[in-house]
Amino acid sequence: MSRSSPSLIDLIAAQRAPVVRMLRVIAGASIAATLGAGCADSHFSHPDFVESPSCTESHAWQPLDALDLPAPRTHLALVANTQVLTVVTVVDETGTRCGDATDATTCTEAFDAATIPTSEGAHHVVSTDGDRVEAWTGRARFAELLGTIDTPDEALMMVWSEGFTVECGSVSRSAVREVEGGFEVIARKTVRDCNPIVTRRFVLFVSSAGEIEEIASEEVERMDGACAGRRPEGLEPARGVRGPSAVGRYLAEIARLEASAVIAFEVMERELLALGAPEALLRAVREARADEVRHAEVMGALARARGARVEAPVVPSRPLRDALAIALENAVEGCVRETFGAIVGLHQATCAQDPALRDAMRVIAEDELRHADLSWQLAAWLEPRLDDAARAEVDRARARALVALRAEVAIDPDPELARAAGLPSARVATEIVERIARSIG
Ligand SMILES: [Fe+2]
Numbered sequence: 001m002s003r004s005s006p007s008l009i010d011l012i013a014a015q016r017a018p019v020v021r022m023l024r025v026i027a028g029a030s031i032a033a034t035l036g037a038g039c040a041d042s043h044f045s046h047p048d049f050v051e052s053p054s055c056t057e058s059h060a061w062q063p064l065d066a067l068d069l070p071a072p073r074t075h076l077a078l079v080a081n082t083q084v085l086t087v088v089t090v091v092d093e094t095g096t097r098c099g100d101a102t103d104a105t106t107c108t109e110a111f112d113a114a115t116i117p118t119s120e121g122a123h124h125v126v127s128t129d130g131d132r133v134e135a136w137t138g139r140a141r142f143a144e145l146l147g148t149i150d151t152p153d154e155a156l157m158m159v160w161s162e163g164f165t166v167e168c169g170s171v172s173r174s175a176v177r178e179v180e181g182g183f184e185v186i187a188r189k190t191v192r193d194c195n196p197i198v199t200r201r202f203v204l205f206v207s208s209a210g211e212i213e214e215i216a217s218e219e220v221e222r223m224d225g226a227c228a229g230r231r232p233e234g235l236e237p238a239r240g241v242r243g244p245s246a247v248g249r250y251l252a253e254i255a256r257l258e259a260s261a262v263i264a265f266e267v268m269e270r271e272l273l274a275l276g277a278p279e280a281l282l283r284a285v286r287e288a289r290a291d292e293v294r295h296a297e298v299m300g301a302l303a304r305a306r307g308a309r310v311e312a313p314v315v316p317s318r319p320l321r322d323a324l325a326i327a328l329e330n331a332v333e334g335c336v337r338e339t340f341g342a343i344v345g346l347h348q349a350t351c352a353q354d355p356a357l358r359d360a361m362r363v364i365a366e367d368e369l370r371h372a373d374l375s376w377q378l379a380a381w382l383e384p385r386l387d388d389a390a391r392a393e394v395d396r397a398r399a400r401a402l403v404a405l406r407a408e409v410a411i412d413p414d415p416e417l418a419r420a421a422g423l424p425s426a427r428v429a430t431e432i433v434e435r436i437a438r439s440i441g
């Protein structure tokens with residue numbers, strides 16, 4: 001099969017195209033887009049609407065302390081089981097979880113079980129009172145818990161119970177105002193999560209009895225594409241990321257993935273040795289492995305400092321693979337996902353508001369740029385050794401990985417996490433993927 005125009009691989013093979021420079025250009029554009037948006041993308045005004053009174057200075061929404069409940073509770077947690085990072089996000093918590101339980105382990109297990117999504121939704125309040133653990137899921141249960149809806153935050157909690165997003169920092173995304181008989185709320189919701197992914201902005205009326213009515217809505221984001229991402233071969237999913245904050249849990253998951261990258265480079269070295277790869281490539285693989293050991297240590301320390309528990313990665317051992325299998329994995333995990341990850345790393349190194357994480361990302365992002373470059377060098381060495389049919393298969397795998405990545409990044413990350421970790425919004429991340437797709441050729 002002949003290619004109509006030279007791909008990045010052809011260019012690297014011919015003249016060592018500057019992959020790192022290309023990635024820096026893409027990262028520069030995405031960082032500029034985030035900074036230009038000023039963390040608020042409001043283009044239309046909302047007279048009388050205000051942010052939740054429970055927005056903190058760091059733009060976290062923490063409504064639980066201000067609630068006036070018909071029946072007092074010793075502990076409450078607002079828990080979202082989002083699919084974005086496959087972790088449970090504790091949005092807010094008041095009181096001590098299982099603090100007066102006679103059996104803390106049983107109580108904690110019941111709490112974890114209560115955060116599993118049900119047919120009523122994935123947004124819950126979980127209360128623990130003594131040994132009693134209760135999940136409040138869906139509009140009717142929230143109304144039962146909250147009683148009369150007579151504060152702005154109770155109105156926001158009602159729409160949150162229905163899967164809408166409540167954020168701080170921009171009234172175009174989340175806001176509330178009191179009207180006769182209740183409140184009007186502005187909130188976003190992903191109304192289709194597959195083919196295409198669609199997010200709409202709504203103006204909703206929340207009555208004092210907790211009924212919700214749509215007043216207006218508009219589409220704000222749409223993303224076509226497949227919905228399933230390919231996971232690293234053999235890496236088993238996390239058993240359950242635990243920690244008191246979204247940032248801690250995110251860091252714990254990243255630490256686990258960094259540790260799994262150590263194993264990936266160990267396997268890569270053995271497989272490339274067997275294929276007779278040049279020493280320069282093997283040296284770069286060994287250096288990358290050493291980088292990943294440091295990354296896992298740094299991220300693990302940051303996660304533990306935030307109270308999160310870090311899991312070790314589980315990757316079953318397997319026989320060495322042939323050149324096609326290695327090229328297929330490299331096309332997906334290296335040329336697409338590591339390349340994207342390196343650019344996101346640069347974005348985090350500039351945009352993360354958590355100072356320790358930002359400092360760590362300044363070092364890690366530079367390493368990850370080299371790893372992305374290594375993926376392309378490996379592709380440039382390995383793929384010309386394949387026959388035409390195998391090369392076409394690798395090209396198709398790379399294209400499919402881009403489609404999967406587009407779908408993965410189409411949902412905005414948890415807003416508190418995005419700010420702390422400097423993660424790009426769905427819009428910026430999508431633009432990064434598009435630029436990678438154009439650069440791959
Ligand atoms: Fe890494």
Ligand SMILES: [Fe+2]
Nearest residue numbers: 261292368371
């Ligand atoms: Fe890496």
